[in-house]
Amino acid sequence: MTSSSSLSASSSFPQSSTSSAVVAARKSIRLGQALTVLALVALAAHYVRAIQYTPIEATQGLAQKIFYVHVPAAWSAFLAFGILGVCSALFLWLHDRRLDLFAEASAEVGTVLTLIVLTTGPLWGKPIWGTWWQWEVRLTSTLFLFFLMVGYLTLRRSIFDPLERARYSAVVGILGAMLVPFIHLSVYMFRTIHPKPVILNPEGPTLPGSMLSTLLEGVAIMTVMYLGLVLVRYGIGRLQDEKEARHAAQG
């Protein structure tokens, strides 16, 4: 972020579109940083609330506390993947480079969030299920979310032409987003032992009020954190993009 001054100084051909893109990128980074800091502070408070002020679950005991991190992270990971799919589809339609950069940012942040889900899940699974890993629907879907996003990012890194990269990765993004429901369904028919959803189930929330509000607070915080990190990453992506374009223009 500190290299921004040298970037603007080196632009010997001031073009209004270029400089406005740089300004927009910096604005996005600043907003993202503010949101991330806000989310981090809120997350610290959320931990205190979850551990100290939310009742201990009767059968699972303290192990259940991880739920207040695990579920919000899972929600944001799937949100990240959904946005990756939507941005990819919109890119192929509108051909706006910003959609491609936003999809990339979402995939990177989503990969981190998926890793949070995949580490907190087994930590809970060991004491409660007696095993670190189970071939269960949501576990498997999340694992494939991880594989798909890593595949997406690996592909991006092996293509050098920005336009080709944008088109190819959008194709992978769309197909990947459509794949997740199928993996979910087929693993579900394979077998499942994951706890039933406690909020979005047909009979309404089964979670006691205080636990529910702590969980929803976590979901809100993780969503803000996702947005913050994505905006920072998106801004950096745009700056890189401008830099590449300038290099290309200068030969």
Add this chain to the structure above:
Amino acid sequence: MAALVFAALILVIFNFARDPTVLRAQDLAPSALWVTITFASVTALNRAFAVELDHGALDGLLLAPVGREAIYLGKLLGNLLFTGLVQAITIPLFVLFFNLDLHGTLPAILLLAFLATVGFTAVGTVFSALTARVQFNELMLPVLLLPFMVPPLIGAAQVTSKLLAGRPLADSAGWLQILVTYDIVFLTLSVLVFPAVLDE
């Protein structure tokens, strides 16, 4: 040709990777069949666009007065023929090596093989065009495509084990519905997104 030998070798390896005193060949048969078909198909798809790139044939195809969709469907048909050929070799070898009696269930297995192959070959055709010009493409295609083989693979292996246990195909209606839906969704999507891969 290499893909066919490759498929035969995987089947042989599967047989030796099994402890014959613990696991009956029939218990391992469905997974052996589908893992073999999956990997042999990836190997085949890896080469699918190499021919076009080698001699600039792709540029010729693009100049031809046909839509990108037609090029896609042509490539898909070719790839389906090839994966079909892989299966035509794999299934008899599978019967032979695993000492199975497919009498009566063969038509059901062939239908299943077709339903399970169309969807991922559709996606695989798009991905093979896309990775053909990318670095490390031999690795890139499996990394991208193997997740797409999971739903058909689970379904096909489940239905195969039911068929081998002597249950009729009608018992697996749920799986067949998933396979058909998967095929329709990914065939349609692949036709729609393929032009984006060829845009120059």
